[in-house]
Amino acid sequence: MHTTSKRQFLASAAAMAAGLASPALLRAQPVTIRWGESLATSHPQVQMAERVAKEVKEKSGGRIDIQVFPNSQLGSGKDMIEAVSAGALQMTTDGAGALGAFLPQLSVVEAPFLWRDAAHMAKAAGTPLFAKLNDDLTAKRNMRMLNITYYGKRHLTANKPVRTPADMAGFKLRVPPVDTFRAMAEAWGARATPIAFGELYLALSQGAVDGQENPLPTIQSGKFYEVQKVLVLTEHIITPRMVIVNEAFWKGLKPVDRDILQAALAAGAAWQDKELLSQEAALVGTFKTAGMTIIEPDLAAWRKPVLDKVPAMFAEKWGKGTFESLLAL
Template sequence: MTTFTKRDFLAGSAALAGGAIAMPSVLRAQATVLRWGEMLPTTHPQVQMVERIAKQVKEKSSGRIDIQAFPAGQLGSGKDMMESVASGALTMTTDGAAALGSFLPQLSVVEAPYLWRDAAHMAKVAKAPVFTQMNAELEKKRGMRMAAVTYYGKRHLTTGSKAVKSVADVAGLKLRVPPVDTFRAMVEAWGAKATPVNFNELYLALSQGAVDGQENPLPTIHSAKLQEVQKHLILTGHIITPRLVIVNGDFWKGLKDADRSLLEAAIAEGVAWQDAELASQEGSLVATLKAAGMSVTEPDLASFSKPVLATLPQQFEGKWGKGTWDALAAL
């Protein structure tokens, strides 16, 4: 896959925008190009999902719709790409609900720790009235809409040198978190030091000891090769994470109905494949990571959940809206 930097992308976008006026209409009509940026590496099922969607859309549209994928943080950080989607410089990306909360604060509840019972419970959020309302507000205020909810996996803790059997063992450890307030609050409730690091800088931060540990789903740990720089896998399962497919609102509204329906169908099929693939990988990756040299611990789960549930829902009630946590938990 061609390496493509954020600078190249922005320069190319500007050139395309400037040249569109002089381009003959027959050429302009040849293809609708969608640029889809991703933070994850090409080995992750989320990126493979994008490639499957692109292939299906190209075939079904006879080449009229061309989705170009830019994985592995080629176009910048997750926040960079979400801002580009909001402005229209980028068509689509995927990111976590908590990260998208920087654009619409109440959305971060969808990725709150200890909220969802399982993946099926989390999947119900896409049809919940509160989610429909959030989507409408996101489009109105920030020019983006959520086209789909995907399953990203159950998040677990890893550490470099310290074995962890209960929350007391993480006291004082520097744990990497995404630059998201709810993640910081969770780690601080555990008694650890929350240290924000962008995902594309995480491997280096762990290898150099800038942070002692991190938390992510098993497929992400494996695809990013974090087992090379972390010795201990602690099966905390503290967050069941959705990732949201995000699209520029004006682009979406500007599509012909038939093209929008084609994209919706391809996205739905891609998401179904990705969700099943991730669930399948989760079933085997503990053994894979253990074989790669990681020690695997099943810790005292209550010791991790208790301090978080005692503080976090109340702490963020003003941001999420009164009763939102309870409404989602009851789905």
């Protein structure tokens, strides 16, 4: 695991960008890849990145060194995506909604109440639509999605019982700084409050927000159960996370190095998907034992106000009929 300060990271950015401008030099020398993450070291996504780093180092005879920086060391998720786009950082992982700030139509992949389960979401990765989204991201933002991973079903946490959207009136719900998440929260009647992930625990502990929403393994690794009393199993979004790489850097790698990295990512993603599904199956009991109140609400009551408003609001941004086509996969 690597640590650095933002100042050190920014100071090295110019040197890194200069290296990207010389693919021949990269091919001739050992390759260092910096991979930034927002999540804690205990989260399977960060553990996946470490597994990928280990496999790539072994398969390349130590020539490719992936350095993983967890815990938002290199800035917020948005900061790191911008750094990948600019070439100052080689890799990061984030959700489709966050990437939608850079390619608006991509946010459909993280739309609320779109996917039935992880297998349904996985089908999208093999569709022409997903390939077109990747091509557009590469052409317009100099970033490529190397893999799509399962991040989990998102649920609500709160400090009071929340059983229906009617209980969300005036509720300050932390959401990521993503427009579709804000629209979903507002469809429930909540006050959408964007806060960076790295600041969320403090915001919950100080009462700056009334609750948040995330998959169970993220609630666990972020220790949000320590500062939230109620878990509401809304399953409102099944979130994909995209592993993205700077396109100029990617083109500068030897084909054999790209193959090594892609094979390790495929194995790492398969491990992460399995690990997250396993954790999800166990964590409700874990949180209950820790003292949280578990609420299993009527999902239709949570689904209806969102589907009545959100897909129509974003039809132009996503492309007319795109949400419906993915829903029908």
